[in-house]
Amino acid sequence: MSEILLKIKDLIVEFPTRRGLLRAVDKVSFEISKGEVLGIVGESGAGKSLTGAAIIGLLEPPGRIGGGEIIFDGQRIDNLSDEQMRPLRGKRIAMIFQDPLTSLNPLYRIGEQLVETIQTHLSMDNKQARIRAIELLDEVGIPAPETRIDAYPHQFSGGMRQRVVIALALAGEPDLIIADEPTTALDVSVQAQIISLLKNLCKERGTAIMLITHDMGVIAETADRMAVMYSGQIAEIGKTYDLIRNPKHPYSVGLMGSIPAIKGDVKRLVQIPGSMPRLNNIPKGCSFNPRCEKVFEPCYIKRSPLIDVGNSSVACWLYDEEYKGAKKK
Amino acid sequence: MLAFAIRRMFQSIIVLLVVGLVAFSMFNFVGDPVDSMLGQERTDADVERVRIQLGLDQPFPVQYYKFLQGAVKGNFGISYRQGRPVSQIIAERLPATLELAFVSAVLAIIFGVALGIFTAIRRNGWAANTIMSLSLIGVSLPTFLIGILLIYIFAVELGWLSSFGRGDVVDLGWWRTGFLTKSGLLAIILPAITLGLYQMTLIMRIVRAEMLEVLRTDYIKFARARGLSKRAVNFGHALKNTMVPVITVTGMQIGSIIAFAIITETVFQWPGVGLLFINAIRFVDIPIMAAYLMLISVMFVSINLIVDLLYFAIDPRLRLDKTKG
Ligand SMILES: Nc1ncnc2c1ncn2[C@@H]1O[C@H](COP(=O)(O)OP(=O)(O)OP(=O)(O)O)[C@@H](O)[C@H]1O
Numbered sequence: 100m101s102e103i104l105l106k107i108k109d110l111i112v113e114f115p116t117r118r119g120l121l122r123a124v125d126k127v128s129f130e131i132s133k134g135e136v137l138g139i140v141g142e143s144g145a146g147k148s149l150t151g152a153a154i155i156g157l158l159e160p161p162g163r164i165g166g167g168e169i170i171f172d173g174q175r176i177d178n179l180s181d182e183q184m185r186p187l188r189g190k191r192i193a194m195i196f197q198d199p200l201t202s203l204n205p206l207y208r209i210g211e212q213l214v215e216t217i218q219t220h221l222s223m224d225n226k227q228a229r230i231r232a233i234e235l236l237d238e239v240g241i242p243a244p245e246t247r248i249d250a251y252p253h254q255f256s257g258g259m260r261q262r263v264v265i266a267l268a269l270a271g272e273p274d275l276i277i278a279d280e281p282t283t284a285l286d287v288s289v290q291a292q293i294i295s296l297l298k299n300l301c302k303e304r305g306t307a308i309m310l311i312t313h314d315m316g317v318i319a320e321t322a323d324r325m326a327v328m329y330s331g332q333i334a335e336i337g338k339t340y341d342l343i344r345n346p347k348h349p350y351s352v353g354l355m356g357s358i359p360a361i362k363g364d365v366k367r368l369v370q371i372p373g374s375m376p377r378l379n380n381i382p383k384g385c386s387f388n389p390r391c392e393k394v395f396e397p398c399y400i401k402r403s404p405l406i407d408v409g410n411s412s413v414a415c416w417l418y419d420e421e422y423k424g425a426k427k428k
Numbered sequence: 429m430l431a432f433a434i435r436r437m438f439q440s441i442i443v444l445l446v447v448g449l450v451a452f453s454m455f456n457f458v459g460d461p462v463d464s465m466l467g468q469e470r471t472d473a474d475v476e477r478v479r480i481q482l483g484l485d486q487p488f489p490v491q492y493y494k495f496l497q498g499a500v501k502g503n504f505g506i507s508y509r510q511g512r513p514v515s516q517i518i519a520e521r522l523p524a525t526l527e528l529a530f531v532s533a534v535l536a537i538i539f540g541v542a543l544g545i546f547t548a549i550r551r552n553g554w555a556a557n558t559i560m561s562l563s564l565i566g567v568s569l570p571t572f573l574i575g576i577l578l579i580y581i582f583a584v585e586l587g588w589l590s591s592f593g594r595g596d597v598v599d600l601g602w603w604r605t606g607f608l609t610k611s612g613l614l615a616i617i618l619p620a621i622t623l624g625l626y627q628m629t630l631i632m633r634i635v636r637a638e639m640l641e642v643l644r645t646d647y648i649k650f651a652r653a654r655g656l657s658k659r660a661v662n663f664g665h666a667l668k669n670t671m672v673p674v675i676t677v678t679g680m681q682i683g684s685i686i687a688f689a690i691i692t693e694t695v696f697q698w699p700g701v702g703l704l705f706i707n708a709i710r711f712v713d714i715p716i717m718a719a720y721l722m723l724i725s726v727m728f729v730s731i732n733l734i735v736d737l738l739y740f741a742i743d744p745r746l747r748l749d750k751t752k753g
């Protein structure tokens with residue numbers, strides 16, 4: 100239906116260590132269309148942040164891309180050097196981090212940080228850039244932006260700072276924003292505002308969002324499609340509605356079950372027993388097999404590829420034609 | 429901020445009063461000034477006359493009060509050995525020490541900060557690693573050894589630079605400078621390096637450590653994610669944050685450059701207040717020793733005060749706390 104903006108194919112992120120390579124992201128593939136919101140969920144350590152960092156080319160050494168391809172707007176970007184990647188950052192792909200309290204340089208006025216960013220990407224003189232900065236602050240809902248532009252970060256509350264961060268991310272008019280848990284560090288009362296602000300601003304501009312979060316509520320309200328990650332892999336990816344209503348991968352089923360039902364009786368608050376395997380101890384076959392209720396023979400032998408089931412894709416042998424019958428009998 | 433400045437001033441004054449007490453106590457507890465002034469052949473009347481002349485007949489608190497009164501006006505009495513006012517002797521010697529300390533501090537700061545940044549940005553390069561290993565030598569060798577080593581290489585073996593005194597000097601009013609003659613400039617190189625080397629390596633290591641710390645912060649990551657140039661990230665965003673803690677250490681180091689000048693001045697026979705102090709100790713010339721102590725502590729305290737005020741200039745979080753809204 101729509102044009103593909105970002106395409107990731109078999110992305111591997113690895114850390115060389117004394118005891119060999121640790122694979123933190125293991126052959127992840129997905130696509131994001133222009134203007135689309137893709138939610139990414141998964142337990143802590145599933146590799147969500149690393150996937151985001153790999154896309155924008157900001158993996159911290161010794162972490163590195165160990166394989167696969169990242170294609171952005173038709174151009175392969177995973178093999179670009181830091182200098183080649185720089186013009187894309189902020190201008191085509193922006194990133195928002197978890198903690199607005201530490202994302203802004205404490206020693207510079209927010210206006211200085213905005214003007215600097217605007218001038219890096221758009222050819223504007225100081226005056227034009229300042230006017231643009233005030234517009235941006237206005238758009239992200241900072242009251243009295245003409246005066247607040249000269250304030251320092253510590254003079255803003257957490258929620259206001261995250262608005263400034265969003266303004267900074269939008270300053271270069273990017274096509275994709277990678278938002279890594281943009282509300283986790285905020286007061287519950289402002290989380291929803293910030294998310295809807297981000298969503299609306301991106302919708303107006305046709306900016307796509309890769310939204311990393313632990314909050315299923317946020318995903319349900321915001322994301323067009325979502326991906327569930329588990330131990331560096333995608334367990335299931337599909338339309339948000341389908342995935343929440345009708346999760347297919349046993350891990351997704353557990354994950355959806357662990358959202359407390361808000362309406363009606365709190366019928367089940369399922370916790371998936373066990374925890375995610377450590378990187379140096381990933382089981383053979385399906386990495387979810389120690390925790391899976393439905394585990395059967397092939398799960399111990401080989402990892403399942405993503406299998407199309409309805410509108411979703413699921414990495415689980417249960418949906419493989421060959422085993423479907425076998426399991427039933 | 430004003431309240432802070434006043435509080436710090438008040439603390440500084442207390443520090444100076446305590447140092448003053450120590451300096452003053454020397455008059456009473458170290459040697460006998462009358463002895464050293466009059467020598468062997470003297471009458472009781474002579475002794476009495478000198479005691480009254482020096483104010484030694486009065487009670488301790490009165491003497492201390494008079495000492496302070498004089499000190500505030502820069503009057504530390506008469507040198508026992510030279511028989512001239514101490515303030516005059518110090519004023520003659522001070523420019524030499526200040527010029528030496530100034531050149532050392534400038535060298536230490538420029539090279540310390542530059543090498544610190546370099547070794548942080550290129551943290552795994554061979555050049556950075558070499559500099560870091562060499563800097564260990566700078567930290568661990570004692571000053572006098574560095575001085576003697578430099579003298580041996582550049583003055584004795586190569587004969588490029590002088591190892592003794594200030595060279596030719598020019599009088600600018602009461603300020604006698606070595607900056608205006610070639611021999612004066614050549615003469616200051618070795619002692620300045622000797623005096624500043626330790627401080628330079630220290631500043632370098634602190635800048636490096638701070639810079640590495642700052643480069644790991646979220647706001648640097650975010651600055652890079654916005655596509656800012658390496659230059660803007662390293663020098664605009666990282667360096668300024670590095671400077672906040674570095675300033676304290678640097679300030680303290682400048683204070684100690686002046687204090688440690690004693691050793692360098694002795695090694696190079698540099699005619700500054702440090703050498704004056706060493707000679708004063710030898711002859712128990714207590715007014716000079718006391719004046720030197722006071723002078724050094726005033727410098728230390730003022731430098732600290734300036735450093736604290738610099739914080740306000742650099743870090744808006746301190747400056748604007750009250751206008752939060
Ligand atoms: N420098 C490193 N060396 C080795 N392993 C690392 C390193 N950095 C990260 N990892 C591992 O990579 C894995 C994935 O990390 P990542 O930050 O992407 O997780 P995440 O899904 O974002 O989790 P969270 O929800 O906690 O943010 C983790 O298991 C982590 O231990």
Ligand code: SF4
Nearest residue numbers: 385388391398415416
């Ligand atoms: S592949 Fe097997 S172990 Fe893995 S999720 Fe499916 S059923 Fe469970």
Ligand SMILES: [Mg+2]
Nearest residue numbers: 147148149279
């Ligand atoms: Mg993360």
